[in-house]
Amino acid sequence: MTKPDLNIDFAGVQFINPFIIAASPPTDSREMIARAFEAGWAGVVIKTVSPVGNYSPLVFPMMAGWQPGANLTALHNIDLLSDKLADEWMEDVAWLKRRFPQQRVIVSIVGESESDWRQLVQQSEQAGADMIEASISCPQGSMVEGESDVDGWMISQDARLTEKVTRWSVEAAQHIPVYVKITSGVTDIRQIARAVERGGASGICMIDSVEGIMGLDLATFSPLPSVRGYGSHSGMTGRAIKPIGLRCVADVVGTVKIPIAGVGGIYTWRDALEYLLLGASALQVCTGVMHKGFGLIDQLLNGMGRWMAENGYERPSQLVGLAQPRIKGVEELSPRDRVLSRIDLDACIHCGLCYVACRDGAHMAIRFGEERIPLVDEERCVGCGFCASVCPVPACIHMELVDA
Ligand SMILES: Cc1cc2nc3c(=O)[nH]c(=O)nc-3n(C[C@H](O)[C@H](O)[C@H](O)COP(=O)(O)O)c2cc1C
Numbered sequence: 001m002t003k004p005d006l007n008i009d010f011a012g013v014q015f016i017n018p019f020i021i022a023a024s025p026p027t028d029s030r031e032m033i034a035r036a037f038e039a040g041w042a043g044v045v046i047k048t049v050s051p052v053g054n055y056s057p058l059v060f061p062m063m064a065g066w067q068p069g070a071n072l073t074a075l076h077n078i079d080l081l082s083d084k085l086a087d088e089w090m091e092d093v094a095w096l097k098r099r100f101p102q103q104r105v106i107v108s109i110v111g112e113s114e115s116d117w118r119q120l121v122q123q124s125e126q127a128g129a130d131m132i133e134a135s136i137s138c139p140q141g142s143m144v145e146g147e148s149d150v151d152g153w154m155i156s157q158d159a160r161l162t163e164k165v166t167r168w169s170v171e172a173a174q175h176i177p178v179y180v181k182i183t184s185g186v187t188d189i190r191q192i193a194r195a196v197e198r199g200g201a202s203g204i205c206m207i208d209s210v211e212g213i214m215g216l217d218l219a220t221f222s223p224l225p226s227v228r229g230y231g232s233h234s235g236m237t238g239r240a241i242k243p244i245g246l247r248c249v250a251d252v253v254g255t256v257k258i259p260i261a262g263v264g265g266i267y268t269w270r271d272a273l274e275y276l277l278l279g280a281s282a283l284q285v286c287t288g289v290m291h292k293g294f295g296l297i298d299q300l301l302n303g304m305g306r307w308m309a310e311n312g313y314e315r316p317s318q319l320v321g322l323a324q325p326r327i328k329g330v331e332e333l334s335p336r337d338r339v340l341s342r343i344d345l346d347a348c349i350h351c352g353l354c355y356v357a358c359r360d361g362a363h364m365a366i367r368f369g370e371e372r373i374p375l376v377d378e379e380r381c382v383g384c385g386f387c388a389s390v391c392p393v394p395a396c397i398h399m400e401l402v403d404a
Contacts, residue, residue, distance in 0.1 A: 004308040006301065008042075008316050010282035011177040011202035011259055013130055015042040015104055018272065018316050019300055022263050022284035023047045023108040023135065023181075026294070028082050030092040034099065039294035040301065043104030045284065047082040048135045049089050049120065050110045074240035075287050076214035078225060078232055080138060081110070086120055093127035108133040108181070113145045114168050121172035131176055134169045134201075136162060137183035137208035139235035156182040159195040166199025179203030179261065184244050185211050190255040197256040204252060205261040205284065207245045209235025238287035239265045246278055253279030253321055267292070269303025276316055277323035338403035339383025341365070341376045347396040348374060354387035354397060362386045 006017040020043040021027050021036055028047040036044055082089065089107070096105050107124035109132060111117040121132050136142055136155035143153065144161060151158040155165050162182070169178045180196045182189065184207040196204050214234050215224045223231025245264025252260060262280030266272050267288040275283055288296055304316070313319055343354070343366075355368035365380035366387060374387075388397040 001309040002314065004305050004314050004316075006305060006316060008282060010261060011131065011179055013104060013177060015282065016102055017042045017301055018276070018281075018283045018304075019043075019297060020045060020104070020106070020261070020282060020284045021289055022286035023133065024286040024290065025079065026286070026289050028084075030096055033096055033105075036289075036294045037096075037100045037103045040297045041103070041294065043106060043130070045106040045108045045133050046089060046093070048080070048108040048110050048138070049082045049084070049086040050112070051086050051116050051120065052112065072238060072287075072291055074236050074238040075290070076212065076225065076234040076236050077209065078227075078234050086123060090123055090127035093124065093129055097128040097130075104130040106131040106133050108135045109169070110135050110138065110142055112143075117165060117168040118172040121169050121178065125173055125176050129176060131202075132169060132173060132178040133205060134166065134178060134180045135208070136165055137181050137206075139183070139185070139209050139211035139233055152186070154183050154185070156180070156192050157186050159191050162192055162195040163199040166196050166201050170200040170202075177202035179205055179258075181205040181208055183208050183211070184241075184248050184264075189248050189251055193252040193256045197258055201258060203259045203261060203282075204256065205263060206248045206252070207241065207264045209237045210241050210244055212236045237264070238291070239267060241265050242271060242274075246274060249275060249280050250278045250324070250327055253324060266300075267296075269300050269307065272300055272304055273307060273319065274323075276319040277321070279321040279324060281317065281320050337401055339399050339401050340378055340381050341383060341385070341387050341397060342400045343374050343376060343387070343397050344395070345373065347393050349393055349396075350374075351392065353390045353392065357390045358387050 008015050008018045019041055021041050023045040024047060026032050027044045033044050093105055107129045109120040111120055124132055142155050147161055150161055155161050166180050178201055180201045182192050186192055193204055211233050213223045217224055217226045220229045222229050242265025249260055249262045259281045260279060261282040261284055262275035263284035266283060266285045272283050350372040352368055355366045355374050358366040362384055363380050363382055365377045367375045367377060383399045385399050391397045
């Protein structure tokens with residue numbers, strides 16, 4: 001088996017592998033970035049810098065897990081910007097470039113005015129940044145002075161403003177590519193992607209944290225995370241948002257010609273492959289790194305390399321978009337196939353979860369008498385798979401195609 005070459009090209013920039021750490025706390029200090037590079041990450045996006053720093057002392061980094069512990073499903077944060085101002089970062093960009101010439105330093109920027117956007121691009125380029133990520137997707141809102149007739153409250157919810165800000169950033173760059181990070185929180189993400197392309201960007205990154213309210217503190221009625229009794233819209237990240245990220249990539253590929261960096265819920269090499277197969281050509285990881293550490297890169301590289309070798313692929317670029325033809329309208333799928341649930345009674349622990357789920361949530365197709373043995377009623381079963389989804393025993397229930 002030939003060992004695959006994991007190099008990629010994203011928007012004309014070469015990376016030693018497809019894995020970049022997304023703008024986030026792990027990229028908010030040069031010491032942490034240095035450790036990420038030593039671990040083998042191909043690039044980092046420095047946590048979003050602005051000329052003003054964090055807006056208010058009430059908005060400080062905070063996170064809370066939905067299911068604390070190993071199965072962390074999602075994080076929620078109200079962590080807007082880098083702790084450091086743009087001016088302070090520039091020395092560190094130069095330091096990182098001197099120490100790690102093989103790896104890519106991308107600066108994520110956000111401005112409040114046209115001059116901010118232009119200046120941040122110029123400063124970052126002069127400091128030696130390899131690329132600019134224009135972040136117009138912060139779930140706590142991002143706007144531009146003097147722009148009042150705007151949809152939504154993030155720049156990337158408004159196509160006109162997206163194009164405008166993209167153009168300012170692109171025009172300000174002399175030699176390095178500018179790409180734009182957009183939100184999934186729009187009715188049709190393709191319209192925003194087209195605006196980014198019209199603005200002249202070299203690529204698109206998606207998705208940012210998904211805007212939500214993670215819950216309430218029932219003692220104060222404050223949204224969580226609570227800051228002295230008040231909360232705000234928070235940004236959800238991690239495993240729970242992968243389906244949204246994958247869908248956005250799938251929707252935008254084919255709409256624009258510029259390349260896509262996929263981000264959202266990548267924890268494993270399988271997640272990474274899914275993003276490539278749907279059309280992303282570079283990959284960013286945030287919550288996975290925060291949760292598992294910089295060493296996650298070993299699992300990502302080894303798993304991807306092994307899978308590619310076993311399946312005869314030499315470069316990640318060969319995988320980009322291969323799954324696209326497999327996406328159809330639901331009406332084009334084949335609903336006449338006869339599929340039945342099969343339960344392995346040797347593996348079954350007789351908990352009854354499949355029975356309850358099927359009885360009250362599906363097709364009442366599992367019988368479960370006093371002996372606590374689940375039996376599938378083949379007349380009623382439609383093979384929906386809900387019983388397998390709730391079964392706690394791996395591979396105990398599977399769906400079988402009995403008549404195509
Ligand atoms: C605590 C935290 C802070 C973040 N800060 C930024 C930021 O400053 N700028 C930005 O564009 N995205 C920021 N993000 C979003 C990530 O870059 C990424 O888009 C998002 O977390 C989805 O990827 P993931 O599921 O791998 O975490 C932040 C995410 C987290 C969890």
